[in-house]
Amino acid sequence: AQKITQTQPGMFVQEKEAVTLDCTYDTSDPSYGLFWYKQPSSGEMIFLIYQGSYDQQNATEGRYSLNFQKARKSANLVISASQLGDSAMYFCAIRGSGGSNYKLTFGKGTLLTVNP
Amino acid sequence: DAEITQSPRHKITETGRQVTLACHQTWNHNNMFWYRQDLGHGLRLIHYSYGVQDTNKGEVSDGYSVSRSNTEDLPLTLESAASSQTSVYFCASSVGLAGGQETQYFGPGTRLLVL
Numbered sequence: 001a002q003k004i005t006q007t008q009p010g011m012f013v014q015e016k017e018a019v020t021l022d023c024t025y026d027t028s029d030p031s032y033g034l035f036w037y038k039q040p041s042s043g044e045m046i047f048l049i050y051q052g053s054y055d056q057q058n059a060t061e062g063r064y065s066l067n068f069q070k071a072r073k074s075a076n077l078v079i080s081a082s083q084l085g086d087s088a089m090y091f092c093a094i095r096g097s098g099g100s101n102y103k104l105t106f107g108k109g110t111l112l113t114v115n116p
Numbered sequence: 117d118a119e120i121t122q123s124p125r126h127k128i129t130e131t132g133r134q135v136t137l138a139c140h141q142t143w144n145h146n147n148m149f150w151y152r153q154d155l156g157h158g159l160r161l162i163h164y165s166y167g168v169q170d171t172n173k174g175e176v177s178d179g180y181s182v183s184r185s186n187t188e189d190l191p192l193t194l195e196s197a198a199s200s201q202t203s204v205y206f207c208a209s210s211v212g213l214a215g216g217q218e219t220q221y222f223g224p225g226t227r228l229l230v231l
Binding site: 033035037043044045047050052091093095102103104105106107108109 | 147149151156157158159160161164166174204206208210212217218219220221222224225
């Protein structure tokens with residue numbers, strides 16, 4: 001079984017500052033993938049960034065980067081230069097390997113508020 | 117453009133009624149998933165399908181069923197709606213190629229209220 005823990009129910013950040021959202025995971029799969037999704041107040045789920053367990057480098061997508069520490073089983077999302085539009089719920093998720101294991105297990109999310 | 121749609125977007129029903137939520141994707145993805153989102157629980161997997169005629173139970177499948185008769189659609193049926201099934205329901209799909217990233221893309225969600 002896989003598990004995602006997001007220990008920060010809510011986070012606040014000032015506009016233009018960087019913020020780190022924590023995610024730790026538990027899995028017994030030798031190969032796995034980690035995802036971050038954003039859910040704004042409008043409700044849709046938006047894919048942000050992906051990190052494969054065997055990727056040599058930390059993933060980056062624009063202002064989003066993933067601080068992947070495999071030994072610590074953590075996959076923290078870093079948002080640089082926060083914008084008001086970054087205010088949203090953020091979910092970390094894990095996909096295992098083996099056969100056709102395409103399922104995602106989600107954490108409970110972190111609500112980020114960006115203050116002007 | 118390819119997309120994934122859900123209908124209805126909002127639904128109010130009564131306890132005991134059968135309800136079907138539709139999910140349609142034009143990505144030609146093999147995999148389709150149904151999740152429910154409740155405050156404090158994140159997203160939990162209800163049912164999923166890896167291809168036509170394939171369906172599997174997820175973490176919270178009791179009281180729900182799905183069928184996959186074609187690639188594009190995975191309708192979710194609540195056999196006898198209960199107030200505990202009041203939730204926001206999301207459908208998602210992914211390509212379904214072994215060894216790939218397998219990002220799931222989500223529909224806009226359906227808000228269901230069971231009275």
